[in-house]
Amino acid sequence: MGPGVILIATAVGSGEILFWPGIVANYGFQFVWLILTALTCQYVLNTEFVRYTLATGEPVVAGYVRLWRGFRWVFLAATILPWVWPGWATGGAQALQWLFGGEVRWIAAASLVIIGLLLSSTRLVYRALETAQAWMIGYVLVVLALVTALVVRPDTLAVAAGGLARSPLPFPPDLALPTLLAALVFCGAGGTINLATSNWARDKGFGLAAHASKIVNPLTGATQATGTALFRLTAEPGQAALWRRWWALARREQQVTFLLGGAFGLTAPMLIAYAMVGEKGLGVGLDAVRAQAQQLGAQFGAWLQVGFVIAVAAIFLTSALGVLDHAARLAASLLAQPKERLEPEPGRWRTESGLYFLVLWGLIAVGLVILLGFNVADPPALLTIAGALSGIVMFVYAALTLVLNIRMRRAMDRIEPALGGDNPFRMSWPRTLFLTVGVALYGALSIAVIQDALAKAAA
Template structure:
């Protein structure tokens, strides 16, 4: 390979030098898109499916890790106020440490799923929703509907407001002759605050990243402080010997909570798909050329977000750059998302197990009614601050994620052809979504139990994950060329991820139909055997989907072997 070695022994053709990094003012590089040559219609380029051809450019040089931190911090913020603060502490405190291994397994699975969601954008610059559209337009549309069902209610804002109002001792207030609880007004203030923050920056993504890093850092600091005050070190050290402990009745009595917790062992559902858009905004890989969403009412002229993405020629330099990009993005997600989740969740679970063993309360009440009063003094106030920060951080990320995902889907399916402006569409959806949250919070009949709304949304998030994990596998193996498709280790890991979430999705659907709608014919048994007739049909459908996915993905991997010269330079078994 041409090029000289840098001071650290790494090729300056592959890695950004310190001098180049200092002069790199933007993660976006504009290109004369219409003048670029299309990628060859060979095995070297991604399969465009029903979409347009990809343009050919070299993959950008690989930056240092510290210069790409951000997307996973937002993802961590979306995670710590959901399963990590509410679902898992309540489940483990109620049912025992036997469920903790499910949390660890789910976090490991979501690490693989999230980084596979990043893969298409790293390789082409396109969002994962554009990849879905290339398969069939109904796929991103289904994600949009599922996203609204799971995130369309301001449950996290309501929960954050409820905790904040308790800590501030807010009462009931008269608003235009209507008596509103203080937590409702506080929740409205939070929604308005989120909307206002987007108005102060030319680049929408930047304010989200910066604010989320601050909120996440504060959440971690207060969690560790709380653990130091009331956490039991003995309980922490007993985890390895307690993971087989499980109390009677779990988890069948709370399957919706369990599926929601599995989805929210991480961000979950619609939120996970945002990783693709956040790394595009940050300029990861070929996303450097794709364009970003600017505030239509502030800053410079908007940038074009191209409809079709890019491909790079698989010469040795580009292949080594791809390996470098893959390594640094994996490390960013591992050190930020994965490590952060394990630390925060384990600390909060230990506190819940120590102070509320066998709790019969919901997650919010467990903290407010059982744990906070028992702690007393400054510790009680720290509990309020910790929970508020975690839940508000999640609500901020949810608004960002829903609006960014939905605007991308709507624009690519309808808006681009109609001549709409993507930045104006983003701003409009942001305004409507925040306004919708305010309206819901204004009506007392709409939300009586914030945690109940979270359970419904979380369960829907879990149901979404099985189908899109399947589609992500198909996109990344059937559509991408050999040098950018996942290695066999990741292929097998994604098969397991689909099987994992598919199993619990069948459990949730069958149990819901039987218990909520009285359709006992769909009752399912955890061990499959003993299910009703409709339950067996659900299990058979699940098995057929899994077998089809394994067949298509495995066949694509075998067919691609040896089609790109020097493809092994790009990575290995778990690339």
């Protein structure tokens, strides 16, 4: 297992179970091209983030900060603002409410606290995160495969395949642009979650990250400060071959987990929704998901309805777990860098590990205030906010990744000219093309969403 397991568990979430099944039930499969393009662009982005970590041993956000120090605060805001809304916890809570009753906000609040305790109860955070996500996403994929086998017919597959021949343009006038952008962002992980692939690869020990420290529980007494030193591949014998093996492993891991697992996790709920309800206008939200669960119970028995609802809850809760961990992880790495350069032996809570736990529980506290203090517990509204903000972030970091790669490739050519074609930052033209497509896709949709918001504000 590797970071792809955590990523796919986090990725199979709101877009797959909340946005796209509802969109398909209302508008058909005309957005298949956009879905496949967005998923492929995210795969390329993920592997490029891991490439940087394999070759340097540090998270890719540290590379952005090396381009311009101000990016530290840009990405800190981008990490906190879209994800502070507890939409994933409320989605899981609403699914659990269908089975057990109770108030959504209190169930969601309890979920946040349980996630915090899980991440705080182990010495090595990454290991606990990977294990929990692997078990939950395994259950989810098994349930989706079972339901797909039971309800999806050949005619549904034919209709879905026909979507490949249809253009998504023009967009349906009654489909809000923020909703569409959120759905495209969550075709996979979305937003700064993709960036955390680099941090997870570091804590897994991929490539030169084997030399870097890992985030540990500061309560254990281990106060290691995850390094900010930039490691570098050299032209020494065997280094190039080692690099090629790591790069091949990183790509295969993402292909199996994120690309294939994500494609199945994305298409299965859409096929299930269409097979069960067709284009009946059930809306975009959890009401459509609940209708599917009730229909499964009527056709196959309560056991499948309960199993499906638990899978829906697990989908949202794995996303909530990944969202909280990634936000705390990125924020800690951004906040720790300047302090650890000036203070070689910072105090326990000023290391990256200490800051991780402070940010984690800070996010949980804010989520509790939103849920209990302001009584905001509407998953689609909260997730649309997060998705629209994250789409703008993806436009920014897709462009920055191109710039960073060019800068690092030129630097390596200058410092280690003997590497030649084994320069770890030398991208193939298809990768460059997909990164460029990602910049254009997320940029165009972000501009459209901003224009739409300004027009509504002026009206």
